[in-house]
Structure formats: structure tokens, C-alpha cells
Amino acid sequence: MPCGAGLGRSFIARIALALVLLTVTLCLLWYRDLVSPPSRVLPHAPFNVLQNHDKQPQPGATTSPAAPAAQQQKATWGPRNATLGFDAILALSKGGGQSWRVQGLQAAAALSGLNVTVPPQPTWLPEMVEAFAALSPEGVPKPEPGSAAAWLAHIDLLKYVLQSELNSALIVEDDVDWDIHIKDQMSNIAEAVRQQTHAPHDESNPYSSQWDILWIGHCGDTPMPNETVSLFKDPTVLEHKRYVGFAGTKSYLQAHIPEGQRAVYRSQGAVCSYAYAVHRGGVRKVLDFVSTGLGQAYDTKLFYGCRSGLLKCVAVTPEVMRGEPAERGDNAPGRMASDDGSIGGQEGGGQPDKVAVSEAEKITGTTSNIRQSARCMSLWKKACIGGHK
Ligand SMILES: *[C@@H]1O[C@H](CO)[C@@H](O)[C@H](O)[C@H]1NC(C)=O
Numbered sequence: 001m002p003c004g005a006g007l008g009r010s011f012i013a014r015i016a017l018a019l020v021l022l023t024v025t026l027c028l029l030w031y032r033d034l035v036s037p038p039s040r041v042l043p044h045a046p047f048n049v050l051q052n053h054d055k056q057p058q059p060g061a062t063t064s065p066a067a068p069a070a071q072q073q074k075a076t077w078g079p080r081n082a083t084l085g086f087d088a089i090l091a092l093s094k095g096g097g098q099s100w101r102v103q104g105l106q107a108a109a110a111l112s113g114l115n116v117t118v119p120p121q122p123t124w125l126p127e128m129v130e131a132f133a134a135l136s137p138e139g140v141p142k143p144e145p146g147s148a149a150a151w152l153a154h155i156d157l158l159k160y161v162l163q164s165e166l167n168s169a170l171i172v173e174d175d176v177d178w179d180i181h182i183k184d185q186m187s188n189i190a191e192a193v194r195q196q197t198h199a200p201h202d203e204s205n206p207y208s209s210q211w212d213i214l215w216i217g218h219c220g221d222t223p224m225p226n227e228t229v230s231l232f233k234d235p236t237v238l239e240h241k242r243y244v245g246f247a248g249t250k251s252y253l254q255a256h257i258p259e260g261q262r263a264v265y266r267s268q269g270a271v272c273s274y275a276y277a278v279h280r281g282g283v284r285k286v287l288d289f290v291s292t293g294l295g296q297a298y299d300t301k302l303f304y305g306c307r308s309g310l311l312k313c314v315a316v317t318p319e320v321m322r323g324e325p326a327e328r329g330d331n332a333p334g335r336m337a338s339d340d341g342s343i344g345g346q347e348g349g350g351q352p353d354k355v356a357v358s359e360a361e362k363i364t365g366t367t368s369n370i371r372q373s374a375r376c377m378s379l380w381k382k383a384c385i386g387g388h389k
């Protein structure tokens with residue numbers, strides 16, 4: 001029967017088409033799993049502020065009680081948006097969109113589902129840079145021209161935050177890198193910061209507003225022995241023995257922080273301004289403080305602000321953002337140097353762990369302390385685990 005045979009054929013054809021579509025869909029899903037950041041693997045990294053019966057990080061350290069559910073919810077989901085729960089992520093860059101720094105930054109941002117804005121920077125005339133450096137009177141350390149220009153650029157971004165009436169902003173230097181699980185990490189950090197600062201329940205900022213600087217990208221910092229430390233479990237933390245950083249941070253981690261955990265605490269001053277957040281309630285204060293110059297570099301100025309208590313600073317150690325990124329082509333050890341010597345080439349305020357400088361060339365091709373570099377993943381589709389073997 002031609003008619004029936006026709007129906008049969010079209011039925012078989014439809015089944016075949018359905019099978020082909022199913023196969024294609026499965027392949028696409030599988031491919032998406034391969035190329036997209038696996039943040040779904042860790043829908044919510046196990047968050048655990050240690051209770052008193054757990055190992056204490058150090059004598060005198062205490063932990064805060066768990067946050068109420070609504071607050072926890074806000075802290076958990078706010079940081080998972082394209083600006084990590086801030087109103088904006090602002091990158092400090094002089095090179096514009098063309099430099100390898102910004103291209104890598106935007107590639108990493110795209111892979112991580114982040115929206116990073118690069119506000120245009122004014123051109124700093126040498127006279128302006130010199131005038132800023134000259135704010136330091138005789139006997140007070142002056143910034144080198146590169147440091148002074150970087151400092152002015154940070155000031156300019158803080159003004160941008162103020163003028164744009166942003167409620168909060170994460171400020172990053174343009175060669176910064178992070179782990180592809182940054183949203184999970186920030187979600188945990190937000191909750192720890194809320195607990196650490198005893199944030200009021202009606203606080204709308206996922207990170208609370210009980211600080212002036214939230215320092216998430218530095219090159220080493222440890223809490224004062226008398227400070228309360230909030231710890232949380234984070235499977236993306238590199239083994240402490242592989243930590244690279246300034247001034248005893250590694251030995252602090254090894255002695256006081258259990259493996260696989262990060263610490264959030266009131267900071268008396270980190271060094272390196274790779275990534276830090278400000279919010280509307282504190283940005284004017286930060287701006288007034290850093291605009292006076294007087295010091296060697298922007299990050300050390302912030303350090304003294306935190307140390308003196310003029311600024312209330314909260315930091316996370318190990319840090320989750322880091323400069324000197326994975327794809328850096330030059331082999332220069334130590335602190336990052338800028339393409340034109342003007343942005344980011346700051347002097348630090350501490351002494352690097354001896355190993356950090358001598359071994360730095362060997363770690364080119366990775367980003368220190370970052371397990372799965374977003375720059376590396378976006379450019380080369382591999383992890384480039386950063387840190388010492
Ligand atoms: C991300 O979350 C913050 C805090 O809730 C909010 O202010 C900001 O507008 C959000 N950004 C985006 C891109 O949704």
C-alpha cells in the first residue's frame with residue numbers, strides 16, 4: 001500500500017530526525033560542559049565558619065554565630081552576579097582595550113561570567129606626577145614616577161566611584177587574575193565578611209558596609225594575633241606550602257589556618273592593591289586619606305590607613321585575586337611591571353618571602369596562589385596551577 005508505506009517511511013524519518021537532534025543536543029551540552037567555567041560543579045562551596053569545637057586558628061581567636069537565613073541568602077546569591085555582588089567591577093588601565101593586560105582581563109571576565117568596566121584614564125602629564133610626588137616633604141619617602149602615576153590612577157577611579165554614585169565597586173588592576181570559581185569564592189567571602197563585621201540584618205550590600213576597604217587581592221597579609229578570624233572551607237585554596245607572598249603569610253597559613261580554608265579578618269594592612277572593594281559609605285573617607293600623597297606607593301598608603309585604624313579594612317587570606325598573571329610574557333621576577341612603567345609598577349611595603357623572588361621566574365606561566373587561573377583557562381584552556389611545587 002503506497003499510502004501506508006509513505007506514512008511508515010515518514011514515521012521512520014521523523015524518528016531518525018529526532019535521534020539526530022537528540023544526539024546533537026547531547027553533544028552540545030557535553031561541549032558546553034567542556035568550555036564553560038564549571039561553577040555549577042560547586043553550586044555553593046561548603047561554607048563553614050568553624051565552631052568552637054573545631055580547630056582554633058590561633059589563641060584568642062573566636063568565631064561568630066551563624067547568620068540568619070535571609071542574610072545568608074543575600075550574601076550567598078548577591079556575589080554570584082556579573083559584578084560579584086558589587087555595583088561595578090572597575091579596572092584600572094592606562095593601555096586601553098589594546099594591551100595584553102586588558103585583553104586577557106576581558107577574556108577571563110567573559111569566561112567567568114563577569115562584567116568588567118575599564119573607565120578611560122586621563123593622561124598624567126609628567127608635571128602632574130611630579131607635583132603629586134612632591135606632596136611628600138623633605139624626609140618623607142616620595143613615590144617613584146611610576147608609583148605616583150599608578151597612585152593618581154587609583155585616586156581617579158575612586159573619584160569615578162563617587163561621581164557615578166555607585167553603591168559599591170570592586171577596583172582591580174588590569175593584569176589581575178582569579179580562579180574560575182571566583183563566584184563561589186566571593187559568595188563565601190561575603191558571608192564571612194557579614195559575620196566578621198556583625199552586619200545588621202537589613203544590610204543590602206551582600207558584603208555589608210561595615211568597612212572602608214575590602215581587600216581581596218593582595219600579596220600577603222596576616223591578622224594581628226588579637227583579632228577574631230572567620231574561617232571558611234574552600235576547596236579552591238592551594239596547599240599552604242605552595243603559597244607565595246609577603247612577610248610571613250605562608251608560615252602564618254601553615255601554622256594557623258587548616259588546609260583548604262580561607263580567613264577573613266579585620267586587617268591592619270596588606271600590601272599590593274591588585275583588587276579591593278569600596279562602597280558609597282566609605283569611599284569619600286578613602287579618597288580623602290589617599291589624596292594627600294605622602295608615601296612610597298598607593299598600596300603602602302592604604303596599608304598605613306589600615307594599620308593606623310583611620311580606615312577600617314577587612315581582608316581575605318589567601319587572597320582570591322592576584323597580579324603577575326598567567327600569560328605574562330616577560331620573565332621579570334617579583335612585583336608586576338607595567339607596559340609603560342606607569343600603571344601598577346608600585347613598590348611594596350613588605351619583604352617578600354625569600355623564595356618568592358628567587359623562584360619567580362619558574363612560576364611565570366602561572367598566577368601565584370590561583371589554582372585554576374581564569375586568564376589561563378580562557379586563553380589556553382588549561383589550569384596553570386599557580387604556586388610553588
Ligand atoms: C549585582 O549585585 C549587586 C548587589 O546586590 C547589585 O547592586 C548589582 O547591581 C548587581 N549587578 C548586576 C550586574 O546584576
Ligand SMILES: *[C@@H]1O[C@H](CO)[C@@H](O)[C@H](O)[C@H]1NC(C)=O
Nearest residue numbers: 082083087088114115116117
Ligand atoms: C556591563 O556593565 C555596563 C555598565 O553597567 C553596561 O553598560 C553593559 O551593558 C554591561 N555589559 C554586559 C555585557 O552586561
Ligand SMILES: *[C@@H]1O[C@H](CO)[C@@H](O)[C@H](O)[C@H]1NC(C)=O
Nearest residue numbers: 224225226227228266307309
Ligand atoms: C589588636 O591590637 C591592635 C594593636 O594594638 C589594636 O589596634 C586593635 O584594636 C586590637 N584589636 C582588638 C580586636 O582588640
